[in-house]
Amino acid sequence: MDNSICTRLQSIHERMEAACKRAGRNPEELLLVAVSKTKPLSDIESANQCGQLHFGENRAKELQDKMELSDSQDIVWHFVGPMQTNKIKYMVEQVDWIQSVYKKKYFREIEKRASRIDRTIQTTIQVNISREDQKQGCRADELPGLLEYAQNLEHVRVRGLMGMATYTDNPEDVRSEFSRLKEIFDAHQSFNGGSVHLEHLSMGMTNDFEVAIEEGATLVRVGRAIFGERDYTD
Numbered sequence: 001m002d003n004s005i006c007t008r009l010q011s012i013h014e015r016m017e018a019a020c021k022r023a024g025r026n027p028e029e030l031l032l033v034a035v036s037k038t039k040p041l042s043d044i045e046s047a048n049q050c051g052q053l054h055f056g057e058n059r060a061k062e063l064q065d066k067m068e069l070s071d072s073q074d075i076v077w078h079f080v081g082p083m084q085t086n087k088i089k090y091m092v093e094q095v096d097w098i099q100s101v102y103k104k105k106y107f108r109e110i111e112k113r114a115s116r117i118d119r120t121i122q123t124t125i126q127v128n129i130s131r132e133d134q135k136q137g138c139r140a141d142e143l144p145g146l147l148e149y150a151q152n153l154e155h156v157r158v159r160g161l162m163g164m165a166t167y168t169d170n171p172e173d174v175r176s177e178f179s180r181l182k183e184i185f186d187a188h189q190s191f192n193g194g195s196v197h198l199e200h201l202s203m204g205m206t207n208d209f210e211v212a213i214e215e216g217a218t219l220v221r222v223g224r225a226i227f228g229e230r231d232y233t234d
Helices: 003-023 041-049 060-069 085-090 104-116 140-150 171-187 209-214
Strands: 031-035 054-057 076-079 097-101 121-127 156-163 196-202 219-222
Touching: 003 031, 003 041, 003 209, 041 054, 041 060, 054 060, 060 076, 060 085, 085 104, 097 104, 097 156, 104 121, 104 140, 104 156, 121 140, 140 156, 156 171, 171 196, 171 209, 196 219, 209 219
Parallel strands: 031 054, 031 219, 054 076, 076 097, 097 121, 121 156, 156 196
Antiparallel strands: none
16 A cells, blocks of 8 residues: 555645635535546555545546456546547446536436446536636536436436636636636526436646635545646646
8 A cells, every 4th residue: 555645635635624614614515536547556546545435537448447447345436537428338337427527418328328227327517617628518508408408317417517727826816717616506506306416516626626625616636636746737
């Protein structure tokens, strides 16, 4: 077991609790997703042995390989990467959450494949809060149609919204983006019903998760601060 991963996890939880204290929130509202992309399964196993249960991957094939190789029975797997219809087949047999859905065609494909094996997949809808062309996600005005469509699905649950802020060295620069997603989240609570249960806000990564928590995040996706540097950002 890599004890340095345990030390980093403890540090992240302490920072999460401090952010909650500043915002007057209960730390028990938060869920940490350890984003393990490009990292070996041994790192995931070390984090799992330290009590980490939720893990995220942003490549469908890498996620599939790790799910198949892992012996752990308590890991909750999240897909947090860019969506493609033809990648969904790699996930549905074992993935628990798909966080980056933003089109009806993705919901249709998840529903079709999950129904064949009688599984229910938890999802969040990705909203493009940074308004960057290179980032996926729907516009706020597209949300009502997506939520109404999802209400009638049988093997998909929409549990909240997800957003990726502009990458910056100063997290204060993106506070307004997190605040906007929280406003959008609050404004669409009337769509709860059927398979839609808007209870989670997935936002915040290594660079900015504390600001995201202060603005209402319930799921934070942290990679480098747990597993160390990569060749690209998480």
